Amino acid sequence: MRAIVYDRPGASDVLSLTERDIPAPGPGEVRVRLIRSGVNPTDWRFRIRPLSFDEVTPGQDGAGVIDAVGPEVTDFAAGDRVWLILAQHEKPFGTAAEYVVQPISRVAPLPDGVSFDIGAAIGVPALTAHRALTVHDHGPAHLGPGTMTGLTVLVQGGAGAVGNAAVQLARWSGATVVTTVSSARKELLAKAAGAHHVINYRQGDTESAVRAAAPDGVDLVVEVAPAQNNALDLAVAKTGGTISIYAKNGGDEYSVPILETYFKNLRYQYLVLYSLHAEALSRATSDVTSAIASGGFRIGADSGLPIHHFPLAEAAAAQDAVEKGAIGKVLLDIAET
Structure with a gap:
């Protein structure tokens, strides 16, 4: 062969x-x-x-x-x-x-x-997205129609392979989906994937744009670049929200303000498929x-x-x-x- x-x-x-x-x-x-x-x-x-x-x-x-x-x-x-x-x-x-x-x-x-x-x-992209979408305290363990109804998800980088999968799977599951992109071309792709609100972070105030799309804040962030985006994620996440981090684009380190984070009862969920436990991987495979x-x-x-x-x-x-x-x-x- x-x-x-x-x-x-x-x-x-x-x-x-x-x-x-x-x-x-x-x-x-x-x-x-x-x-x-x-x-x-x-x-x-x-x-x-x-x-x-x-x-x-x-x-x-x-x-x-x-x-x-x-x-x-x-x-x-x-x-x-x-x-x-x-x-x-x-x-x-x-x-x-x-x-x-x-x-x-x-x-x-x-x-x-x-x-x-x-x-x-x-x-890899869809299974990663599934894990990112199923670690919120008040969210589902399985994805499917109606399982995320009432939740708002912010997908940072919605035109990437994992970002696209997160947009599609969250929309399929009934969530309101907000996503960020870096160009007009990527904006078109994120809209085609099904995002309700697409924000070009190179144009204007991204925090204000997210707040306009999600006035009460977001329940869950699917994060590709925590070193760049942590301040924004903290600002727009609801109390009790989750920030799911699956990559380190844009930097290897970032700092977390302790008071702001714990008074919001935020969860930082890091994830990588290669060490994910078998039950979660099986659920993701079935749902995808x-x-x-x-x-x-x-x-x-x-x-x-x-x-x-x-x-x-x-x-x-x-x-x-x-x-x-x-x-x-x-x-x-x-x-x-």
Whole structure:
């Protein structure tokens, strides 16, 4: 099979397309013939770190068709369409290949009529967004129509992949969604994703604009850049609100004023999928599968998430595009459907 591999850390030129044996599934595992692979920032970030394995095939996200099952597998069969969850976490071989073997805990059914593009696009972004939206004291543990009715969510950076997923999933679940963006183009994308109020933070007073959209404040903030935005988050969050932090764009550190924070009974919830407990990951997988089945999560420019396709052989260029801040979702085309 064709696979992208690297055996040393470095720039994208360490990636190479090579031939490797097709793996066989073991007990509790399935083999997936991949159609699409999703590319995430963690792919290039992991690539520049010291390796934990002699050779790595990148790729946490992907979608395809099961073509072989191992012993003790009863929930899946050859021919099932599936999407994958954290396929390369603690493993050397991810989804930038024609085949991948995964334990069934990392495999979810891809509903009929849902494209492989969507299956490869959800993974890390949508599961991260789900976690960010389900940690509020008065919010739901599961997402779905009506589960966030009455809540107001501020999504910082609503045109990014996680931001787009947070906007779509919160809107699907009935929340009022306010989001910030940095350009007119991103404003159009955030509106297409379904945000009720879109604020260009480069124009005017952002706090006043958020207050105008949410006079009583926001219940939950989905935060991509805490070092830049903490003062704004504190100013607009309701008493008892939650600030969910999933990235550190714009700085590595920030200070928190203690009195202002604890008199508001605020919760800071940090989150990363790679150490998330299995129950929360399972809930997120189930809810995201329901969202894509019912149209609660869509892709494409008309849904605020442009898709950029690269052939498998151009995995280096695909990772470079993500590292340079491509707007939308980058996918590797591995096979025809």
